[in-house]
Amino acid sequence: DADxxxxxxxxxxxxxxxIMLECSQTKGHDRMYWxxxxxxxxxxxxxxxxxxxxxxxxxxxxxxxxxxxAQAKFSLSLESAIPNxxxxxxxxxxxxxxGGWETxxxxxxxxxxxx
Amino acid sequence: AQKITQTQPGMFVQEKEAVTLDxxxxxxxxxxxxxxxxxxxxxxxxxxxYQGSYDEQNATEGRYSLNFQKARxxxxxxxxxxxxGDSAMYFCAMRERTTGGTSYGKLTFxxxxxxxVHP
Numbered sequence: 001d002a003d004x005x006x007x008x009x010x011x012x013x014x015x016x017x018x019i020m021l022e023c024s025q026t027k028g029h030d031r032m033y034w035x036x037x038x039x040x041x042x043x044x045x046x047x048x049x050x051x052x053x054x055x056x057x058x059x060x061x062x063x064x065x066x067x068x069x070a071q072a073k074f075s076l077s078l079e080s081a082i083p084n085x086x087x088x089x090x091x092x093x094x095x096x097x098x099g100g101w102e103t104x105x106x107x108x109x110x111x112x113x114x115x
Numbered sequence: 116a117q118k119i120t121q122t123q124p125g126m127f128v129q130e131k132e133a134v135t136l137d138x139x140x141x142x143x144x145x146x147x148x149x150x151x152x153x154x155x156x157x158x159x160x161x162x163x164x165y166q167g168s169y170d171e172q173n174a175t176e177g178r179y180s181l182n183f184q185k186a187r188x189x190x191x192x193x194x195x196x197x198x199x200g201d202s203a204m205y206f207c208a209m210r211e212r213t214t215g216g217t218s219y220g221k222l223t224f225x226x227x228x229x230x231x232v233h234p
Contacts, residue, residue: 105162107159
């Protein structure tokens with residue numbers, strides 16, 4: 001089984017709808033992240049959480065919210081989806097106890113299309 | 116200013132040959148980490164290799180090695196003995212510490228290089 005899972009893998013929605021993307025991990029990592037990927041732009045950080053009670057905005061948090069329901073679960077919500085939120089969304093995790101520069105491990109991604 | 120620059124939008128290599136994917140970075144921090152990820156057409160992000168700024172030796176992981184030149188601020192990925200399955204998008208990324216010493220957690224990504232391996 002994959003260590004980091006994302007549901008759904010693909011989603012089509014309409015402008016104005018509220019949707020939630022979910023991420024679960026079995027790696028036991030405290031730190032979790034949400035990124036989005038647009039063509040030609042690499043990945044950009046939306047939100048990150050260093051533990052259940054710690055949630056921080058990334059560089060492009062407007063229009064998004066998150067919830068850290070447990071150490072293993074981190075959800076991303078689009079309160080009112082708009083077409084320019086069409087993108088590939090990734091969840092990632094990392095372990096600060098790894099030492100050195102903790103590696104971030106990514107889920108398989110969710111492809112979101114907002115019509 | 117862009118912090119991670121990958122100047123090669125696309126690269127081609129013959130199977131079994133070596134290929135170098137370029138990455139330059141910009142930071143004023145003394146302590147940082149550099150990472151390479153592979154993204155095949157299926158879309159997932161696969162971690163390949165990392166180098167810490169204080170590591171004296173270049174990182175290696177199997178057929179992957181990182182040619183780290185600190186003074187030049189470059190962290191090129193070298194793939195030896197290319198395989199057809201190496202065809203993918205490759206991203207260079209950097210993680211910096213804040214001036215306060217707390218790990219911010221953000222990975223900054225380059226725009227990627229598409230590698231195509233020909234048989």
